[in-house]
Amino acid sequence: MARFVLNxxxxxxxxxxxxxxxxxxxxxxxxxxxxxxxxxxxxxxGACTVIIDGNATRSxxxxxxxxxxxxxxxxxxxxxxxxxxPVQAAFxxxxxxxxxxxxxxxxxxxxxxxxxxxxxxxxxxxxxxAGLKCRCGTHMAILRAVRRAANALASAERPASERPDGIxxxxxxxxxxx
Amino acid sequence: MSRVETSARTAVxxxxxxxxxxxxPRDAVAGDTARGIDRRGFLRGGAALVFTLxxxxxxxxxxxxxxxxxxxxxxxxxxPTRLDTWIAISESGDVTAFFGKMDMGQGVDTAIAQVVxxxxxxxxxxxxxxxxxxxxxxxxxxxxxSSGCRQGSIPLRNAAAEARRVLVxxxxxxxxxxxxxxxxxxxxxxxxxxxxxxxxxxxxIADGFEHELDWNGRYGNGLLVEGRAARxxxxxxxxxxxxxxxxxxxxxxxxxxxxCHHVTLPGMLHGRAVRPPVANAxxxxxxxxxxxxxxxxRVVHVGDFVAVVAEHEWHAIKAAxxxxxxxxxxxxxxxxxxxxxxxxxxxxxxxxxxxxxxxPRRPYDPQPTLDxxxxxxxxxxxxxxxxxxxxxxxxxxxGVADVRDGEALVFSDTQKPHDTRDGIAKLLGLPPERxxxxxxxxxxxYGRSDADEAAFEAAVLSREVGRPVRVQWMRDExxxxxxxxxxxxxxxKAGLDADGRLTxxxxxxxxxxxxxxxxxxxxxxxxLVGQLLGWPKGDxxxxxxxxxSYAFPNAVKFWETIPPLMERASPLRCAHMRAPQxxxxxFAQECFLDEVGARAGVDPIELRLSLLTDEREIAxxxxxxxxxxxxxxxxxxxxxxxxxVTGRGVAINSGFGAHxxxxxxxxxxxxxxxxxxxxxxxAHDCGLVINPKGLVxxxxxxxxxxxxxxxxEVRFDERAVxxxxxxxxxxxxxxxxPESIEVVTINRPELxxxxxxxxxxVTVPAAIANAVFDATGVRLRRIPLxxx
Numbered sequence: 001m002a003r004f005v006l007n008x009x010x011x012x013x014x015x016x017x018x019x020x021x022x023x024x025x026x027x028x029x030x031x032x033x034x035x036x037x038x039x040x041x042x043x044x045x046g047a048c049t050v051i052i053d054g055n056a057t058r059s060x061x062x063x064x065x066x067x068x069x070x071x072x073x074x075x076x077x078x079x080x081x082x083x084x085x086p087v088q089a090a091f092x093x094x095x096x097x098x099x100x101x102x103x104x105x106x107x108x109x110x111x112x113x114x115x116x117x118x119x120x121x122x123x124x125x126x127x128x129x130a131g132l133k134c135r136c137g138t139h140m141a142i143l144r145a146v147r148r149a150a151n152a153l154a155s156a157e158r159p160a161s162e163r164p165d166g167i168x169x170x171x172x173x174x175x176x177x178x
Numbered sequence: 179m180s181r182v183e184t185s186a187r188t189a190v191x192x193x194x195x196x197x198x199x200x201x202x203p204r205d206a207v208a209g210d211t212a213r214g215i216d217r218r219g220f221l222r223g224g225a226a227l228v229f230t231l232x233x234x235x236x237x238x239x240x241x242x243x244x245x246x247x248x249x250x251x252x253x254x255x256x257x258p259t260r261l262d263t264w265i266a267i268s269e270s271g272d273v274t275a276f277f278g279k280m281d282m283g284q285g286v287d288t289a290i291a292q293v294v295x296x297x298x299x300x301x302x303x304x305x306x307x308x309x310x311x312x313x314x315x316x317x318x319x320x321x322x323x324s325s326g327c328r329q330g331s332i333p334l335r336n337a338a339a340e341a342r343r344v345l346v347x348x349x350x351x352x353x354x355x356x357x358x359x360x361x362x363x364x365x366x367x368x369x370x371x372x373x374x375x376x377x378x379x380x381x382x383i384a385d386g387f388e389h390e391l392d393w394n395g396r397y398g399n400g401l402l403v404e405g406r407a408a409r410x411x412x413x414x415x416x417x418x419x420x421x422x423x424x425x426x427x428x429x430x431x432x433x434x435x436x437x438c439h440h441v442t443l444p445g446m447l448h449g450r451a452v453r454p455p456v457a458n459a460x461x462x463x464x465x466x467x468x469x470x471x472x473x474x475x476r477v478v479h480v481g482d483f484v485a486v487v488a489e490h491e492w493h494a495i496k497a498a499x500x501x502x503x504x505x506x507x508x509x510x511x512x513x514x515x516x517x518x519x520x521x522x523x524x525x526x527x528x529x530x531x532x533x534x535x536x537x538p539r540r541p542y543d544p545q546p547t548l549d550x551x552x553x554x555x556x557x558x559x560x561x562x563x564x565x566x567x568x569x570x571x572x573x574x575x576x577g578v579a580d581v582r583d584g585e586a587l588v589f590s591d592t593q594k595p596h597d598t599r600d601g602i603a604k605l606l607g608l609p610p611e612r613x614x615x616x617x618x619x620x621x622x623x624y625g626r627s628d629a630d631e632a633a634f635e636a637a638v639l640s641r642e643v644g645r646p647v648r649v650q651w652m653r654d655e656x657x658x659x660x661x662x663x664x665x666x667x668x669x670x671k672a673g674l675d676a677d678g679r680l681t682x683x684x685x686x687x688x689x690x691x692x693x694x695x696x697x698x699x700x701x702x703x704x705x706l707v708g709q710l711l712g713w714p715k716g717d718x719x720x721x722x723x724x725x726x727s728y729a730f731p732n733a734v735k736f737w738e739t740i741p742p743l744m745e746r747a748s749p750l751r752c753a754h755m756r757a758p759q760x761x762x763x764x765f766a767q768e769c770f771l772d773e774v775g776a777r778a779g780v781d782p783i784e785l786r787l788s789l790l791t792d793e794r795e796i797a798x799x800x801x802x803x804x805x806x807x808x809x810x811x812x813x814x815x816x817x818x819x820x821x822x823v824t825g826r827g828v829a830i831n832s833g834f835g836a837h838x839x840x841x842x843x844x845x846x847x848x849x850x851x852x853x854x855x856x857x858x859x860x861a862h863d864c865g866l867v868i869n870p871k872g873l874v875x876x877x878x879x880x881x882x883x884x885x886x887x888x889x890x891e892v893r894f895d896e897r898a899v900x901x902x903x904x905x906x907x908x909x910x911x912x913x914x915x916p917e918s919i920e921v922v923t924i925n926r927p928e929l930x931x932x933x934x935x936x937x938x939x940v941t942v943p944a945a946i947a948n949a950v951f952d953a954t955g956v957r958l959r960r961i962p963l964x965x966x
Contacts, residue, residue: 029491034440037431039573040653041495041623044904047572075433079828091431095871098283098879100623101437101519101572102432129912133904135572136622137882138284139915142876153644164376 004064008033009077021064024048026064027074035075036103039081045133046105051143054111075104078111087111090149091142098136105132108147122147179663200521201502213607256316258403263316263343264337265294267856271365271380273298275338278318278401278403280310280328280593282291282624285424285872285878286326292868293331296417297410299362300379307425310617312599317424319398320594322697324757324834324933327868331931333403337391338635340405343391344843348382361965411868412927419927421871425620436592438618443646448491448638451500451707452484453655455898458751459505459514468502477501478642482636482747485635487643488661495652510896512647512746522667522688525740529691529719532736536720542736547671550732556672560773561765562670564689564961565891567663567861568907569627575654576620577633580646581606581878586613597698598630605702605711619789624751624883628660630699635707654902659706661753662892664690666721668766670773678778687763687772691739693718694939695753702833709746722759724767726832727792732938749899757936759831761887762942765961767946768829772813773949781810782827782828782948794863795835797924799830801861802839805922813952821849824856827948831940835932836864840881840941844949851966855885855946856917863924864932874921881919884942886910889962 006013006023008031015026022041027033027050036059041046043058050059051073079085084092087110097103098177106129113128114120125146134142205480228692256263256276266274277296281287288306295302308314318330349367350357353375361370367382369375391403396954412418429435454460460482469475472488475497485495513521532541549604551557562683578589579602586606592615599615615633623629632649639647651659666689673681695704696718702708703716741751775785783803790796802808815825823846830839843857858881867873886909893900893907901907945962951957956965 017490018492018496025490028440032440034436037437038650040904040907042653042654042903045572054636072568079432081428081432081434088642090430092255095285095427095875097427097430098875099572099619099622100283100426100435103430104433107431126912126915131914133572133909134887135570135624135883135909137879137886137910139886139910140878140884140919143912143915146845163835178635 004068006072007070007071009074011060013059015064017064019054020063022060023050023062023067023072024059027059033074033076035108037101037104039102039133045102046109046131047102048134049105049108051108053110054112054115056109059146073106078107085111085151087114087146087149089144090152094141094145095146096138096141096145098138102134106134106142110149114146114150114153118150120150141173159173190306202762206859215673216355225607225700226644229279240708246320254280256314258316258333258393258401259390259439259552260335260570261341261391261405264334264342264403265298267379267383268548269380271304271378273300273302273365275307275308275334275336276315277307277330278320278596279326280321281326281426282321282523282593282877282935283426283622285426285869285899286327286330286752287405288422288425288872289327290331290334291425292417292420292422293335296415298333298342299774300365302417302422303363310595311614313614316403317397317596320592320698321444322399322593324836324937325399326935327931328835328933329399331868333401335409336404336407339531340389340391343405343407345379345382349377352377352382369410382550389473391429392663399914403434409760412781415552415748415927416866418866419870419925422869435619438620439573439576439650441589441618442648443578443580446578446646446648447489447492447639448634449478449485449487449488449647449649450494450652451635451649451655452498452501452503453659456505456508457899458508458744461503461921462506463504464578467503469497469500469715476643478639478746480638480642481633483638483707484640487639487647491650498652508587511748512894512896513743514896515894518565518665519667522665522690522740522923527688527738528741531721531723531735535718542734542748544684544686544734544736547682547684547732547734551671551673551684553730555676556674556777557671558674558768558777559669559671559776560959562668562718562769564666564668564762564765565961566750566752566894567755567887568657568892568901569624569660569889570657570661570907570909571623571627574619574651574653575628575630575632575660577636578646578648578651579633579636579640582642582644583792584612585638586637586965588613588615588633588637589618589629590615591618591623592630592633592699594698597700598633599707600700601630601702601705602634602771605634605708606641607625608893611626625663625755626661626695627698628656631659632704634699634702634705634715638711653904658899658902659749659905661695661751663755663762664692664721664752664759666690666759666762668762670766670770672770672774674778675773678773678780678813680731683728683734683769685733685735687721687737687759687766689721689739689759690742690761691719691721691753692722692752692754692759694742694751697754708746716740716876720758724760724763726787726790726830728786728789729791730789755822756883757833757940760831760857760936760940761884764829764831764940765943765947769947769959772827772948773957775811777952781812783808784810784927786828786830792832792837795830795832795839796862798837798839798863799828800920801924802828802859804842805861805920806843806859807842808841813948815952818953822847823950823953825949825953827950827952828946829941829944831937833933834935834937835930836862836934838862838937838941840938840945842945842949844946844953846953846965850963851965853946853950854914855888855949858916858919858937858945859924860919861924862934863926863940864925864934864937865926865929866931867925868924870923873923873934877938878919880934880936880938881942882910882915884939885914885916885946888946889945891962
């Protein structure tokens with residue numbers, strides 16, 4: 001066991017652990033964060049994603065000793081009910097969660113991706129999110145939410161007519177004929 | 179048929195839902211176990227009809243109680259005949275509904291709040307819903323069979339209507355105004371012709387009062403209570419039928435939702451199980467010295483269950499990896515994967531649908547059908563092969579248990595907490611009322627997944643070490659050791675006359691039993707650790723046959739189950755997985771119908787319309803035909819050229835109180851073999867629509883998970899399951915998600931609400947396979963669909 005200093009969401013934390021312990025366990029158990037989640041421990045699903053020095057990173061495999069001094073951002077620190085991050089606001093508006101267990105990974109990956117590419121095409125949004133897992137099959141709503149967030153982030157800079165269209169799921173209601 | 183169209187864009191213009199503030203009613207999942215909320219406040223007016231809550235709002239009972247007899251005090255009375263079992267109103271007017279089912283991420287709790295708000299005439303923002311705590315909620319059967327609205331909402335609806343009736347009566351006495359002159363609005367009773375004269379519900383129940391409901395004597399999905407109140411006519415609905423924002427969403431986006439995985443208890447240890455390298459091996463010796471270097475790690479070895487516990491989670495993980503266990507030498511228990519379907523074909527029949535099941539015995543005789551086929555001008559036959567599939571939850575099983583002093587407190591994301599309570603009570607030898615199971619949200623479960631397993635293992639470990647224990651399964655356990663959707667071979671035969679008309683229809687499903695693990699954990703025999711501790715596995719059998727209204731002449735439909743591959747603790751034990759076995763059954767039925775249509779040169783939708791007799795099935799099929807712009811012609815299409823070809827397929831399903839028709843358009847790359855299920859069109863009739871936005875989102879999820887399952891299978895060899903992670907059991911990637919899903923819902927407000935969590939899912943594999951045939955002329959009869 002050794003002592004490690006973490007910079008998480010702008011705050012300094014000291015954690016005592018084995019140096020090979022993945023960051024996720026410090027975030028979950030020592031810092032009691034609710035955003036990053038254990039899904040596989042293999043960097044295969046993305047439920048544990050945090051942003052480390054600007055890169056969406058799977059915290060379930062990166063050792064705590066490797067992230068000392070780095071800037072770690074989590075969903076917990078991203079925004080609040082009063083001031084949600086634009087990606088969070090878009091996910092809420094699109095109701096882009098079912099069970100919500102994987103949601104952390106999609107949001108954090110989208111945040112890092114949109115910081116890198118603020119004007120993605122629909123294809124680029126899919127590529128940005130490729131590899132993340134969602135068992136409930138919320139993909140359509142997630143794609144709409146990231147599209148919405150990208151549009152919102154870009155709207156100050158571009159006229160509406162130039163913005164790409166959303167990924168559509170057309171909802172129709174129909175009165176019974178019986 | 180009038181139609182109101184709302185585009186996705188319009189639907190999302192609704193304002194951002196406000197996060198529940200402290201003045202709002204709190205949901206059970208928001209309960210903070212760390213705070214000692216006064217239970218007496220919670221129970222104030224204990225005998226009252228609609229009891230009051232103290233100003234701070236509702237919270238979950240404290241873990242620790244001042245009551246020396248119990249660490250968390252006695253249960254709240256959940257007698258279904260008491261109105262206050264179902265509905266509570268606080269001094270501030272907030273309403274709490276106690277719901278004996280749970281939301282799994284489809285917005286069921288929001289729908290329940292809408293139903294209660296509607297019948298009680300309160301604002302939906304002021305209705306909180308407490309779910310899935312055996313000490314707080316009546317046993318309505320948990321999350322089961324798309325029954326959240328279909329069955330679960332009915333007692334709440336009736337209780338809310340009755341509560342309003344009683345409140346109006348009280349207001350009549352208090353105001354001296356006849357009931358006929360009173361109306362209700364936003365949690366108050368008003369004099370209709372003098373709206374300034376009013377009294378709030380909170381004022382009316384300040385002293386509490388008692389009221390009884392008629393109960394049908396059943397627990398579980400079928401629990402029903404009724405009062406004397408007349409319910410509203412659908413024409414009066416203001417809240418039901420509207421797109422109220424889902425209550426659960428903001429917390430999940432803002433990282434404030436407390437999942438089961440976040441639960442910690444003081445003094446809690448972390449546990450991890452150790453699994454055998456060959457599925458049927460048992461531990462012979464455990465060398466505890468092999469983990470002596472890991473701080474605080476110790477072994478628990480009970481029966482054939484081996485686990486480790488440690489103060490720190492990472493140390494438990496390391497100890498489980500490093501623990502030296504000598505396993506018994508055994509004969510490998512499984513056939514090779516390549517032999518799976520031959521094994522099923524050759525296996526003896528253990529049970530069939532002449533055994534009474536959910537319904538009465540259904541004896542059958544295939545011979546007249548086979549005779550009719552033999553006498554027909556054309557005989558068709560096809561076999562469809564369905565693999566084992568894993569529930570493959572986003573996170574493997576988790577559970578926290580504190581077993582001490584003749585009591586157990588358990589946190590689980592089980593779909594059926596009341597049953598889990600009963601099972602853990604049996605496992606521990608405790609009376610059920612001394613066991614409290616608290617549901618907390620978890621990853622989507624979709625049937626009898628591994629959800630219950632960790633809670634049972636945590637209970638065993640806590641009993642052994644005398645401290646609270648949290649068990650978190652690792653990824654390989656979740657994939658390899660969860661109960662599986664049963665593999666099957668389904669045989670279809672049909673006769674056609676010289677004009678291509680059906681003369682006979684034969685449907686036989688033969689596979690592993692969907693009840694090898696029963697649909698709840700009310701007995702330790704249906705859990706992995708229970709079997710490892712010596713509880714003999716059950717011997718229950720179920721598969722199923724499709725139930726649509728096709729008027730097949732000379733028809734026989736039956737199922738047969740075969741013996742399990744292992745008699746206990748099998749990683750290939752089978753249980754229901756989303757829509758029990760209906761996706762398997764409908765893959766066969768709906769594909770074979772298309773095979774018949776192709777042989778007869780008839781359009782797939784026209785063929786179905788010529789056979790269906792149920793008006794609602796006909797209506798959804800016609801609606802999806804219109805929605806998808808279906809071109810009437812036989813399959814396959816004949817003029818396709820180029821490397822990328824397209825095709826369309828249809829499939830229908832009736833079940834869980836709903837009727838669904840789905841059209842899929844695929845894009846097939848003939849060079850790479852890639853099948854992209856590109857566009858979907860769904861027509862859905864589940865009676866009364868409570869929340870149209872939630873319904874469409876649920877249908878989308880049905881489709882996308884269905885696409886995933888169309889390409890999934892559990893891999894195994896003679897020794898063990900080899901699908902152990904997301905690389906070896908791949909699910910749908912966003913690159914392969916559909917381009918669009920269009921949904922038409924047929925609202926029938928005069929009918930009760932049906933189910934939506936499963937019916938659409940059932941249609942997906944067949945719709946895709948039929949589209950692939952249309953595009954390529956290649957008939958794929960095995961899941962996962964593969965062209966290359």
